Amino acid sequence: MNKLVQAITRRDEDFGKWYTDVCIKAELMDYSDVKGFIIYRPYGYAMWENIRNYLDKEFKRTGHENVYMPMVIPESLFQKEKDHVEGFAPEVAYLTTFSKDEEEKMIIRPTSEVLFCEHYRKIITSFRDLPKKYNQWCSVVRWEKTTRPFLRGKEFLWQEGHTIHASEKEAREETLEMLHIYENMGRKLLAIPFVTGIKTEKEKFAGAVETYSIEALMHDGKALQSGTSHYFGQNFSVPFDIKFRDSDNLDKFVYQTSWGVTTRLIGAVIMVHGDDEGLSLPPYLAPTQVVIIPIRSQDERVKKAVNEIYSKLNDKGIRVHLDDTNKSPGWKFSEYEMKGVPIRLEVGPRDLEKGVCTISIRYNREKRQIPLTELDNLDGLLHEIHEAMYNRALDHVKASTHVLTDYSKFAETIEKGGYIKMSVSLDAEEIIKEEHQASSRVILDEPLLNEICPVTKKKATHTILFARAY
Amino acid sequence: MNKLVQAITRRDEDFGKWYTDVCIKAELMDYSDVKGFIIYRPYGYAMWENIRNYLDKEFKRTGHENVYMPMVIPESLFQKEKDHVEGFAPEVAYLTTFSKDEEEKMIIRPTSEVLFCEHYRKIITSFRDLPKKYNQWCSVVRWEKTTRPFLRGKEFLWQEGHTIHASEKEAREETLEMLHIYENMGRKLLAIPFVTGIKTEKEKFAGAVETYSIEALMHDGKALQSGTSHYFGQNFSVPFDIKFRDSDNLDKFVYQTSWGVTTRLIGAVIMVHGDDEGLSLPPYLAPTQVVIIPIRSQDERVKKAVNEIYSKLNDKGIRVHLDDTNKSPGWKFSEYEMKGVPIRLEVGPRDLEKGVCTISIRYNREKRQIPLTELDNLDGLLHEIHEAMYNRALDHVKASTHVLTDYSKFAETIEKGGYIKMSVSLDAEEIIKEEHQASSRVILDEPLLNEICPVTKKKATHTILFARAY
Numbered sequence: 001m002n003k004l005v006q007a008i009t010r011r012d013e014d015f016g017k018w019y020t021d022v023c024i025k026a027e028l029m030d031y032s033d034v035k036g037f038i039i040y041r042p043y044g045y046a047m048w049e050n051i052r053n054y055l056d057k058e059f060k061r062t063g064h065e066n067v068y069m070p071m072v073i074p075e076s077l078f079q080k081e082k083d084h085v086e087g088f089a090p091e092v093a094y095l096t097t098f099s100k101d102e103e104e105k106m107i108i109r110p111t112s113e114v115l116f117c118e119h120y121r122k123i124i125t126s127f128r129d130l131p132k133k134y135n136q137w138c139s140v141v142r143w144e145k146t147t148r149p150f151l152r153g154k155e156f157l158w159q160e161g162h163t164i165h166a167s168e169k170e171a172r173e174e175t176l177e178m179l180h181i182y183e184n185m186g187r188k189l190l191a192i193p194f195v196t197g198i199k200t201e202k203e204k205f206a207g208a209v210e211t212y213s214i215e216a217l218m219h220d221g222k223a224l225q226s227g228t229s230h231y232f233g234q235n236f237s238v239p240f241d242i243k244f245r246d247s248d249n250l251d252k253f254v255y256q257t258s259w260g261v262t263t264r265l266i267g268a269v270i271m272v273h274g275d276d277e278g279l280s281l282p283p284y285l286a287p288t289q290v291v292i293i294p295i296r297s298q299d300e301r302v303k304k305a306v307n308e309i310y311s312k313l314n315d316k317g318i319r320v321h322l323d324d325t326n327k328s329p330g331w332k333f334s335e336y337e338m339k340g341v342p343i344r345l346e347v348g349p350r351d352l353e354k355g356v357c358t359i360s361i362r363y364n365r366e367k368r369q370i371p372l373t374e375l376d377n378l379d380g381l382l383h384e385i386h387e388a389m390y391n392r393a394l395d396h397v398k399a400s401t402h403v404l405t406d407y408s409k410f411a412e413t414i415e416k417g418g419y420i421k422m423s424v425s426l427d428a429e430e431i432i433k434e435e436h437q438a439s440s441r442v443i444l445d446e447p448l449l450n451e452i453c454p455v456t457k458k459k460a461t462h463t464i465l466f467a468r469a470y
Numbered sequence: 471m472n473k474l475v476q477a478i479t480r481r482d483e484d485f486g487k488w489y490t491d492v493c494i495k496a497e498l499m500d501y502s503d504v505k506g507f508i509i510y511r512p513y514g515y516a517m518w519e520n521i522r523n524y525l526d527k528e529f530k531r532t533g534h535e536n537v538y539m540p541m542v543i544p545e546s547l548f549q550k551e552k553d554h555v556e557g558f559a560p561e562v563a564y565l566t567t568f569s570k571d572e573e574e575k576m577i578i579r580p581t582s583e584v585l586f587c588e589h590y591r592k593i594i595t596s597f598r599d600l601p602k603k604y605n606q607w608c609s610v611v612r613w614e615k616t617t618r619p620f621l622r623g624k625e626f627l628w629q630e631g632h633t634i635h636a637s638e639k640e641a642r643e644e645t646l647e648m649l650h651i652y653e654n655m656g657r658k659l660l661a662i663p664f665v666t667g668i669k670t671e672k673e674k675f676a677g678a679v680e681t682y683s684i685e686a687l688m689h690d691g692k693a694l695q696s697g698t699s700h701y702f703g704q705n706f707s708v709p710f711d712i713k714f715r716d717s718d719n720l721d722k723f724v725y726q727t728s729w730g731v732t733t734r735l736i737g738a739v740i741m742v743h744g745d746d747e748g749l750s751l752p753p754y755l756a757p758t759q760v761v762i763i764p765i766r767s768q769d770e771r772v773k774k775a776v777n778e779i780y781s782k783l784n785d786k787g788i789r790v791h792l793d794d795t796n797k798s799p800g801w802k803f804s805e806y807e808m809k810g811v812p813i814r815l816e817v818g819p820r821d822l823e824k825g826v827c828t829i830s831i832r833y834n835r836e837k838r839q840i841p842l843t844e845l846d847n848l849d850g851l852l853h854e855i856h857e858a859m860y861n862r863a864l865d866h867v868k869a870s871t872h873v874l875t876d877y878s879k880f881a882e883t884i885e886k887g888g889y890i891k892m893s894v895s896l897d898a899e900e901i902i903k904e905e906h907q908a909s910s911r912v913i914l915d916e917p918l919l920n921e922i923c924p925v926t927k928k929k930a931t932h933t934i935l936f937a938r939a940y
Contacts, residue, residue: 030589030592030593032539032540032585032588032589033543033544033547033588034540034542034543034544034576037540037541037542038540039537039538039539039540039585039589040537040538040539041537042535042536042537042604045535045536045537045538046535046536048538049536065512065515065516066512066515066516066519067509067510067511067512067515068509068510068515068518068609068627069502069509069510070502070504070507070508070509070625071507071609071611071625072504072507072625073503073504074503074504077503092567092568093565093566093567094565094566094567095563095564095565095566095578095611096563096564096565096566097562097563097564097613098562106504108565108578115502115509118502118503119500119502119509122500123500128795134512138609139538139541139608141541141565143567155540155541155542157538325598
């Protein structure tokens, strides 16, 4: 083990410390001079680019268009929807100038619902103008008290989708379609099995009728809300007066949705897949999928071979990096382990004599020799790795989901980490939060486990997943 | 002519009014509730996405990496490089909160040099760490007094590249390489022939040793600075203490560059190519390259034919839109003319009987019938249109570049619009600005036209392009 690896805390020693160690040592981010604002370094930002490229394609495939709204909001506009402003008021930051042309206070966007509402009001007249399905990629500012890289920051990167529809049915379908796109991104890109469901009244978005969430389970057994899709009904369209003339010639208010994911997803990937050697990236998200490390890099045969392999993999569209710097192979091994590159390929003179190379798989640290001719199947191996990482994470969720019908077991169960599934009356939520610091994550669309709530002894009405959460 | 077209001002009547009419009617943008901030609507934002995708690929091809820096800068950090802070101070906006944890004033980024400097200082130790070539896509805020859609706004979208190098030679090469990438984008994507050169001392960037610029000539004869590439030398690395241990074991300051283009490029495209019918887009930039309009859209043969044509073009990777709404063909013609779609394809029952369709080319309003079988060559036609639009713009630049050796002709010449090329002493710049409201655009790398400056009667030292400018 070299300095790099020695330098990070073990997960079972201090998971929080391990997390920030990985963020720094894998060069995902750095702290900036303003507390709570981070610098997204190239390797971390490349992960966000891959998430963005994946989602942007999905959004466009499903008929969404990108726009860009101003980063400032007049305070009066922000105050039009009451729940919304109450939810965000404590976290608001302002833009000020020395100029005289500011007629009123301006908020730096914590989210842009009200700007979309104002714009939609202006551009909509007829049912023929509907639906409008817009999305925006930007950063937002929320003055959070405690911050943590990627998980909670005073500024973060995200996308916010905002759509308006002529009917409730269509808006509800949109809410679920976008939830499904997020869930599928977990399956296809992040190798994270998200649990999905509706949030309780207490946990829903400020201004929403219903909030759906994707929840992920971290290695330490805590849950992380990883994205949300909201059905707004007419909660915004009435105060913002977003009306259209319908085909029956009547004026009606539109039905609305919004949905978003943030750079928090990077945090989820770190805490689901990482291990004591550092980051471990699922192949389709990884900025570098394969790193080639020459052993005896001055050997002409080795030089020729690694360059050939590089070209071959690159031509196949694999994101490959050849590290032919003069650092020692051992140092390079640790570095790319820390950075979580899914496949490491070692090529030395003795390997070449036998027509083989050595492959190391990051997530399970398996090492094997393969004939050079088999490098044609490397995309198959990347797919296998993705599936295995997904299944390992799924097994963790399954093994960590505890079904309880007896509340007296809650205390010892929650200490194990993971989800606790219970059928309760809704007011059990507050009691559980207070007694165990565990919050309701989502309401599951599942039959009740029991008729009487084991917490309140009232009639059980909902089956809910509880967990301690980030 | 229908309402849409009637609604825009003619260019020769009021070019400024024509410009904003096109911005609004082509649905590129809308005004927001905060003066000086605009909403980038889907059609305008899609143009920016195409610019971004083109450049991002070029940046990555030439070894640059994307990062994201905070949107706030501590005021003390901003003040470290004196020319820099003097250049930006009047336009600065601040972030404020109700919280107690702000230790000092925070500026909302008008540009991010100082953040990159601080970060580079922290991550660089050895010559082995160099060069670092980072770029950032973001928005910046500058509190401008007068604003105009895309050309000058209180917030705009841009990319800012910031690189550090071990040697002056390498940094100077980088400055020119990026200038060349911008120039080439004009040739390949925007169909705009940029004139390139060095800015005079008076016009250069606050903090730069040298500023190179790409200048475009608008239809009305005014110039538009469309992008810049700066060589900083050690102007920032000394005050920010960005040092590295070189291979000769000595500590040295890095050499630095920065370069950027903004959404102003959208304004350049509008004013170079647009006409009295609205926007006219070069094909490789156009969000929609071909629009198909069925004549008698209820005719089953027409329906089948347009869907087949749509699929065929779409499969070829052409950005094609089929408008089968029940608006009248005439209305659609005007709409897509206003939006500047390069090729319109009309398909009616009588065309189909003859096995043809009608093609209308936006930029020269040429109309012709072509056999349906020739639709296979549509990408060839798109290329032809691009070349013709570029050449038309180039002819305009050539015809509008006036060489003067006699200053008494300046007044009448500048009224014609375009560039005036003169060999002058550098202090002529200020006189010309005061007497004719024309500024120096770039210093040309060309031999002197005369030995004595026709303005000051001193020794002529530089051949400069002058113009009135946006």
